[in-house]
Amino acid sequence: MLRTLISPSITRPLTSNKVVARAFSTAYIQRQAVTATEDKSYTHILTETKGKVGLITLNRPKALNALCSDLFTEVNQALKTYDSNDNIGAIVITGSKKAFAAGADIKEMKDNTFVDTYKNNFLGHWAEMIEIKKPIIAAVNGYALGGGCELAMMCDIIYAGEKAVFGQPEIKLGVIPGAGGSQRLVKAVGKSKAMEMILTGNVNLNASEALNLGLVSKVVPIDDLVDEAVKTAGVIANMSQPSVQMAKEAINKSFEVPLSAGLRWERIFFQSLFGTADQKEGMNAFAEKRAATFTNK
Template identity: 65%
Template sequence: MFAALRQPLARASAAKPLTRAFSVYSPSLNAVAPTSPKLEYLLTETRGRVALVTLHRPKALNALCNGLFVELNQVLREFDDNKDIGAIVLTGSERAFAAGADIKEMKDRKFIENYSEDFLGHWTQITKIRKPIIAAVNGFALGGGCELAMMCDIIYAGDKAVFGQPEIKLGTIPGAGGTQRLVKAVGKSKAMEMCLTGSVNLTAAEAERAGLVSKVLPADQVIDEALKTAETIASLSQPIVQMVKDAINQSFEVPLAAGLTFERRLFHSTFASNDQKEGMAAFAEKRKAKFTHN
């Protein structure tokens, strides 16, 4: 969960600052003012039925402080409740998606306050968002940055992205999923290697081969591709999209037999929707479906 840029990365070539220009979707070219005057750490905008949320602490390489997560949770809830939004893209800068947690903010905390306040517990609220979230990752995704990306539903990575869990070098362990979600993504051995050494990081290509990310693209195309995928998702039946997300996430929580039953019951329930009737009718009639999201 923590930034560790003071430590040498295992693959120096992967850690070099990026020099490519951002795509036409880049917040650096099309940045909009925060939707609320209270937003200090984020930029937000909408593209049709897609919301684009950009982490915006450039001087700190998007280090994840408490204020940033408070704002992120607020913004994501607003988009989740907005019927005109069907999917969300979360991104950072070209140099860093998020380089980790804000060490200066947490270094003097005590056990009792951490435990009584459930420190970092609010980070996981992103996993409660019902609409699909695509992480568009460029540059560093270390510690909390890697954990944040793993909380999203799909990860697209720029070709110079770096994923790692360096917390052990700071005398602690991952606290927001680095020992849990990472195992499910890359397997026990690789997760152990990454978390136990703190210096074995994954390049974008390695992350794709390991199953951590879905696709690797040139850095200037990552946001474009994430937005295109989000647009596709947002054009589909939204209740059914949410059912798919629920069913896949359930597979991480229950045994196979229970997961299959859960999936089948959701499948049965789709036949109570108008969108199922429209979708199958459109297929039979060889035309494009017109979903009404009910």
């Protein structure tokens, strides 16, 4: 089972720090106007709020959380709900102890034709999650194969349980990764290892290997994984949200634009944050040797 996503690079024109600050402020106000409530009617996922953290659990245990189209639609809906909720500052996505996601739902896609997949932009809706402004942490236990590995890589941080397994075996099905595997994996583990994994379909990374290669940030005991991810998400959620979200966008820009353009984006974001109350609070708190209290303004 595997799945995929085509993640388009989105490059916006460079602008002044005042325009960036005003645009961020407008977007923030618009999100405040949205009354977001969790939808309890999901079929393939579970959602839960833990303090300022939104938790999404993939819930197709009999299929090892195979990523059918409807499941990913629900993931997108939950992510957008959390993104528009001002009480939430970060999001965690996890699966079961046996499988984060064993891949895409092969039974769902096996009879597709080229015309169908092209006209309907098959898997295109997976790309919606890269537009989420709030940081997303993947808490990966068990199998993260094919689309499961790609889903994890679409998140901003990956924590792995001790028995996690990462791989891209699509070649065995006569296809290639289609949800970013050939693009994101090489940036995470290097060309040679990515080529070996994708071209053979046989080489999977265990948690320790994934950590050593830089695919994951931390390896955690299985039973502690979700709590550790939620803990880190909570730390992020208590930071200034304008700073957090601009930092996320600046880092993602580094994969999309030349270094000179990325440096300019970083500098503009940095300058723009001097128009926020949180910058004043953060720097004054440092000077006064006290903890900062951010208001996300």
